[in-house]
Structure formats: structure tokens, C-alpha cells
Amino acid sequence: MNNQPSILITGASSGIGRALALHYASAGYQVWAGGRSIEKLQQLCELHPNILPLLCDITNFNAVKASVSQLPALDILLLNAGTCEYIDDAKHFDGALFERVITANVIAIGYCLEAWLPLVKQSGNLAITSSSASFLPLPRAEAYGASKAAATYLARTLSIDLKKDNIHVSVIHPGFVKTPLTDKNDFSMPFLTTPEKAADIIFKGINNNKNEIHFPRVFTWLLKALSLLPFFLWQKIASRMTS
Template identity: 60%
Template sequence: MKHILITGASSGIGKALASLYANEGHTVYAGGRDFKKLNLLCRSNNKIRPFICDVTDINDIQLASKNLPKLDIIILNAGDCEYIDDPINFDGQLFARVINTNLISVGYCLQVLLKHLKPNGNLAFTSSSAAFLPLTRTQAYGASKAGLNYLAKSLSIDLKTHNINVSLINPGFVSTPLTDKNTFSMPGIISSDLAAKYIVKGLNKNKSEINIPPLFTFIMKLFSYLPFFIWQKIAVRMIQK
């Protein structure tokens, strides 16, 4: 049985992954800031242990990691989404907040947690299919995920010599508390439980990219191969409707 650490495990994809792995008999360290939510999750399965910390605070991560065992899998899943609704009055503080939560915090986690990962272990990053294409209102979120994609792919090269496999998870629309706030149509949306099954299957195969759901993310990637001026015209027409 494996020892698995998952950040952002108090809800959404992270929570579904924690439950799925624990139900398979693995020991899961479920990360998050919300003690009440994590406590409820741990009560649901005695294979789940709380890993309570704020991933934007490196001291907090170090403190929470003191008694961690050697890990087989680390899934850096914590993240947030906020939109830029007024591009003329660009909200720099919102931009910094999203970049800090979705990208800078990952660097803190890597600094502390990589030392706990076993040789031949798996390191996974939860990014987004939003990184494939520039989309309306996603200047902060998309930039953070595009940066995360580059980080993961670059790190996969350097960690190969250390026998560490790196996987990049690119979800489309998944039903979570974050997407519940969206007021627009979300084509191809799937449940967190189904997303977790796709992810676990992909990690078991050491896949370098796990794109879910397959059809939606395939279409997004196809659009990404268009010359940018064509995609820009399509995207502008979409927001003008």
C-alpha cells in the first residue's frame, strides 16, 4: 500500500482523490486549511490523515511536514480561480493573489515536500485545460496555469535522472465548489468522482499528461493549433454573443 499526499483535499477533485485512494487501502495525507472539512473527511475513512496547512506559507508547510513518512505519490492540487471582469481597470491585487495561490505556493510545496518523495515516486500537478488557450476573463487564472504547465514539464526533465515521474493533470470543467460559482455554460462538465478515476488511472500508467475529460480537452488542444489571429476572432465573437 502507498503513502500519498494531496494538497487541496478538503473539496472538489482533491477530496475525491483522497477518498478513492483511501478506499483502495492506501494511506492518504489530505492537505488543506479548513480543519472542520478535513476532520469530516478523515472520519469517513481511517486511512485518511489530516495535513493541515496554508500552502501559500512555506513555514506552515514545513511545520505540517515534520512527521511525514516517505511518500509514493505527491499530488499538488490546491488552487483557486478568480476572473478579471474589467480589463481596463485591471485588478493587480487579484492577479497577484491568484498567481500566489496557484503557482508560487507550488514552489513552496516543492521545496519542502520533494525531499519526502521516494525514488520511483510520482509527482503530479493539477493544472487546467485553460492553459491550452487564452480565454476571456482568465488573465490571472490562465497565466498561473500556463506557468504551472511549464514548471511541470521542465521539472519532468530534471527529475527523470532522479527516477521521479512527473504528471501534468489538465482538467476541463469538473463539478467542484469553484465551478459551482460559474454563471456561464460549461460544456462536457464531469463529476469530481469521475475526474478522480481518470487521474488515478493515468497516474497508475505514469502518464506525463492526463487530460480530462478526453473529448473536451482534445477539442481544446485542436483549437490551440490554430494561428492565434484566427482563435482571437473566434474568442471575440464568443464574448460578443
């Protein structure tokens, strides 16, 4: 009988997801690495024998549903995939951009939950990667921030409703992590950390059944403190960020 623990990680072809796949594989897990690029997934799988590719576009429900037959029962389901685009001109709102971000960061999570959550074992774990951007409204983040606020709310609601099924839910709130997504940012990113450091923190947090995993702590606690300000004060501060 194979007692090797198993985990499915979405967005595993780059960034935090890739680092998580390698971290869990090194810890003895059978890792199902989800992504849309077969080339990147194959390169990842070559780095460790415990990693298997799961080629799947999570914004396509039929593709997500079809993947179920490839998967075993899971100890951990880690929904990490996501995207980031900014609204550069709110007056001329980009509805198509907004739809892309909401679909990738929110709707796709729903697809994954319907297909894969039934595979999670009793006493298993579900983790959803949100963002510290969900703590308070930020300039140009109408799409990204809204999607991550929704992801946070979803994870916290699931933590209540899945308690009876003995499935623990963690919501992950990273600060700035050096990934292909953040490489596109055209602004300063304080306390920028590496994907490997992020993966180590997430691994320990899930292992300890943390309800919330947020890092780097100095940065995320600062954002949490700012979120307590009266909104008119934060609005003045945030407005200066774009001036």
C-alpha cells in the same frame, strides 16, 4: 514493517482533491489530506480510516515547511490545490486579484516542492494539477490562465530534471469538473464531469505513469485542436464569447 503506500494530496477538503483522497484511501493508500479547513478535513477523515488530516495553508511557506515533521516518505505527491478568479475589466486590471491567483496556483507550488519533494521516494510520482485553460487564451482568464500555463510549464520542466532521480511527473489538465469553484461560474460549462469521475481518471493516469492526464477527452482534444489555429483566428472566436 508497514508497506502501505503513501500519498499527500493538497486541496483535499473539497472538489477533486476530496474525491482523490477517498479514491486513494479505498485503494489502500495512507492518505495525507491537505487543506485549510480543519472542520472539512475532519469530516473527510471520518469517511475512511486511511485518511489523515494535514492542516496547512500552502501559501504560507513557514507553515508548509513546519509540516514536514508530520510526514513519512511519500510514494506520491499530488499538488492539487488551487483557486480561480476572473478579471472582469482588463482595462482596469485588478493587480491584487492577479497576485492572489498567482500566489495560490504557482508560488505555493514552489513552497510545496521545496518542503515535500525531498520526501518522495525513488520511483515515486509527482503530479501537478493544471487546467485545460492553459491550452489557449480565454476571455477574463488573464490571472487563472496565466497561473495554469505556468503550472504546466513547471511540471514539464520538472519531468525532465527529475528523470535522473527516477521520479515520474504527471501534469493534469481537467476540463470542467463540478466543484465549489466551478459552481461560481456564470457561463456554460460543456462536458461537465463529476469529481469522482475525475479522481478515477487521475488515479489511473498516475498509476500508468502518464506524462499528461487530460479529460474529458472530447473537450480537451477540441481545445488542443483550436490552439493550433493562427492566433488572429482564435482571437476573433474568443472575442465573440464575451459579446
